[in-house]
Amino acid sequence: xxxxxxxxxxxxxxxxxxxxxxxxxxEGVEIxxxxxxxxxxxxxxxxxxxxxxxxxxxxxxxACSNKQRSITRLLDLTAGWGADSLMLASHGKRVTMLEQNExxxxxxxxxxxxxxxxxxxxxxxxxxSIENCNALNFLNHLGDDHDYDCxxxxxxxxGHKSGAKPAKEMQILQAITTNLEMESCFExxxxxxxxxxVIKRPAKAASFNDVKPDLVYREKTIRFDVYLTA
Ligand SMILES: C[S@@+](CC[C@H](N)C(=O)[O-])C[C@H]1O[C@@H](n2cnc3c(N)ncnc32)[C@H](O)[C@@H]1O
Numbered sequence: 001x002x003x004x005x006x007x008x009x010x011x012x013x014x015x016x017x018x019x020x021x022x023x024x025x026x027e028g029v030e031i032x033x034x035x036x037x038x039x040x041x042x043x044x045x046x047x048x049x050x051x052x053x054x055x056x057x058x059x060x061x062x063a064c065s066n067k068q069r070s071i072t073r074l075l076d077l078t079a080g081w082g083a084d085s086l087m088l089a090s091h092g093k094r095v096t097m098l099e100q101n102e103x104x105x106x107x108x109x110x111x112x113x114x115x116x117x118x119x120x121x122x123x124x125x126x127x128x129s130i131e132n133c134n135a136l137n138f139l140n141h142l143g144d145d146h147d148y149d150c151x152x153x154x155x156x157x158x159g160h161k162s163g164a165k166p167a168k169e170m171q172i173l174q175a176i177t178t179n180l181e182m183e184s185c186f187e188x189x190x191x192x193x194x195x196x197x198v199i200k201r202p203a204k205a206a207s208f209n210d211v212k213p214d215l216v217y218r219e220k221t222i223r224f225d226v227y228l229t230a
Contacts, residue, residue: 004109011106020176022103028111033172040169042081042107044115044125048169049083053090059217060084061091063198063224064150071195075148077135077185080173082108082128084154084200089127096148097130098138101177105132136181139188151189154200155182155208183209190227197227 012029015022021032028043041047052058065071072094076085079097081104089095099105108130116125131138142148156179157166165171186208189197199208203221207213213225 005113008106008109008113011102012110015103015106022107024110027114029107031107031172033175036171036175038168038172038175040172042111042169044082044086044111045118045121049081049086050090050121052083053087058087059219059222059224060087060198060200063215063217063226064088064093064152064196066195071149073147074150074152075193076152076154077139077189078152078154078156078179078182079108079130080104080154080177081169082111082130084152085128086124088152089124092127094127095129097128098133098135099130100132100134100180102132104173104177105130134180135185136188139185139192142192146192146194148193149195150198151193151196152198153182153186153189153208155179157202157205186211190229193227193229195228195230197229199225199227201225 012022012024019034021034023030027045028041030039030041032039044050064074074088074093074095076095076097079085079099082097085095085097097108099108112125112128112130115121156174186199201208201223203218203223207225214228215226217224217226
């Protein structure tokens with residue numbers, strides 16, 4: 001644990017440059033992409049992420065649940081800012097987040113640590129964990145005895161020529177990270193998930209890899225395609 005905390009501190013301390021300023025504080029991490037004038041305070045305690053996580057009836061919660069209430073353990077292959085994982089953990093799921101980008105991982109790990117130390121968030125933080133790895137590697141080494149009921153993916157959406165810009169936190173993520181081997185991750189997820197795979201898609205996009213989903217849960221601009229594996 002100490003080694004991980006040290007690694008996180010080190011990554012955050014080394015990340016700042018004239019273009020990207022990273023400032024950890026008591027509640028999370030301030031991220032400032034200077035030339036693009038994009039700022040975002042990443043926190044699981046205050047701001048938009050915990051606010052959204054407490055809202056009921058989100059399509060993602062329905063997509064990652066079943067009537068039997070037997071989906072309790074989730075693997076999020078594309079953690080990003082952890083907004084989706086926080087939402088799922090706030091609604092009782094245990095979630096392991098995977099993130100390939102070292103800086104994004106360090107920001108998430110730091111904010112998760114702050115959540116664990118907070119009075120109201122400790123129970124939620126206990127249901128969340130994070131690993132810095134390529135999800136495809138993780139899946140390739142996952143044995144048959146794993147307990148992930150649901151495997152979740154949220155690949156970065158391709159930019160739209162005419163459409164509105166995504167939220168600034170997503171613009172920052174797009175500037176500093178990329179999709180890695182998502183098609184293979186999706187195929188492996190279908191092979192390994194105990195009960196279902198859920199993938200977030202733009203509302204009007206084609207099915208991922210042209211594989212037709214079993215169920216679809218829609219919101220205004222996005223949808224969640226569900227593939228039943230049991
Ligand atoms: C669109 S973002 C996910 C946003 C996230 N769902 C949220 O709620 O904030 C996609 C993230 O997946 C990560 N990623 C892409 N390919 C990956 C891979 N093969 N393994 C692990 N992480 C990956 C990217 O670095 C990026 O941070």
